[in-house]
């Protein structure tokens with residue numbers, strides 16, 4: 001067992017943490033919280049501090065911490081067979097079972113699931129398959145992908161480029177082409193346009209149509225979006241947005257990729273956000289909630305119409321030249337099977353809808369009238385509180401004022417973890433789907449104290 005001093009030193013000296021200020025960490029200015037355990041909605045650190053995790057890790061520990069059912073399934077799989085690949089002619093009972101369980105839950109037009117490791121690599125798989133699809137259809141020019149500002153789709157080379165948040169592009173020279181960004185469906189931030197919600201939807205559609213017109217529909221392969229914007233600010237779409245966008249995509253034969261890395265398997269109070277929002281996807285990206293993060297696993301679910309073309313492509317060209325060593329990893333898929341069973345047996349999809357409605361209403365009640373709260377919004381167990389400098393004129397704080405980080409730190413001081421979202425003064429909540437109403441009350445009460453401490 002390492003001493004605390006060793007842990008701190010080895011961490012500073014050796015460990016490259018993701019999404020971290022590297023210099024501050026290496027100089028020991030931002031000590032690492034070393035997490036040692038978790039149970040239900042709580043985690044515990046090495047000092048014995050218990051924190052209510054109202055962001056479920058990175059909105060992924062959907063069944064909550066400490067579930068022995070999943071831990072046991074992982075251990076059994078590891079003992080029986082820790083690894084074998086899924087390349088031509090190989091599989092395991094766990095990966096085959098999980099593919100059936102995913103398709104049984106997915107929208108009716110879906111056909112097959114490819115398993116990867118995380119959301120970023122799943123979206124990379126999607127781009128390759130979209131390009132392959134159009135090549136097989138004899139449309140080699142139809143390759144551009146439209147994403148939205150504030151969309152988050154990963155931090156790989158192409159997926160970082162799809163992501164419409166400046167901090168993920170900064171100084172990386174990610175390829176701009178063939179990615180295009182269009183308006184985010186973020187009505188609250190666009191009040192300056194002086195439009196009602198329906199006019200704003202029409203504006204988003206007009207911008208998309210103008211982009212398609214400018215670029216040429218025969219150069220645009222796909223549109224990618226999250227049913228509810230996640231990392232960009234936890235923003236449910238305005239009414240009618242998805243219906244109007246899909247009409248345009250259909251007209252121009254542009255594929256729809258629905259990125260459900262956050263929303264699949266219950267977060268919005270429905271098994272898939274696609275079903276809830278009436279989305280007819282050609283590809284659905286899944287990850288986080290697939291295993292509740294007990295093991296890394298993602299998936300790309302392909303529609304029947306895409307699958308037919310992919311199949312034809314391999315009839316014409318030989319086996320598909322795509323795969324990771326760890327695709328459909330037995331331990332990940334065993335975790336996925338146990339996790340989906342647990343979501344069903346605990347009724348977590350229903351709980352996310354019911355407790356989510358309670359939580360969002362309680363948050364709006366507690367903070368909606370606060371002088372610096374511009375917006376309280378949410379859907380299922382996703383909730384965001386957005387802060388403004390001046391409410392009547394809807395003036396936002398400068399980034400340098402760091403209001404979001406100050407609020408998150410004050411809340412942490414109250415024993416609750418939430419996330420200061422990367423762009424704007426937005427505090428995001430996305431707790432485990434097993435949250436109870438009593439736990440929701442704790443989060444709201446502590447956040448009110450934190451807000452009063454900051455303003």
Ligand code: PLP
Nearest residue numbers: 118119120152153154259261262
């Ligand atoms: N897509 C969405 C909607 C996400 O929220 C995320 C991560 O938060 C990703 C993709 C990338 O997933 P990963 O971090 O597992 O690569």
